[in-house]
Amino acid sequence: MTSPPEDSAPEDSVRDSAPSEGPAPKRRPHQRKQVLxxxxxxxxxxxARWAGDExxxxxxxxxFLLRRALAEAGRLPGGTGPLPRRGR
Structure with a gap:
């Protein structure tokens, strides 16, 4: 019985195998726009002071202010999602 060469690692057989065909990573349905x-x-x-107070x-x-202004003007699109909840 022969032992594997000392320089080969057990992971070699895993690396040489075909990649798994798992589901593709899910993307967020709506990317948020970045605005300067x-x-x-x-x-x-x-x-910033007002934001800190709230x-x-x-x-x-x-x-928040833009959405409120759009809603008051009747210009907020109906399919607009809620404000994202961030941790705090």
């Missing part, structure tokens, strides 16, 4: 927003520094500071990030506060 230039603001006056004083406007940003006021927004335990939101500045980004979440901007989205």
């Amino acid at each position: 927003l230039r603001l006056d520094p004083q406007v940003y500071e006021a927004l 335990l939101r990030s500045a980004n979440a506060q901007i989205e």
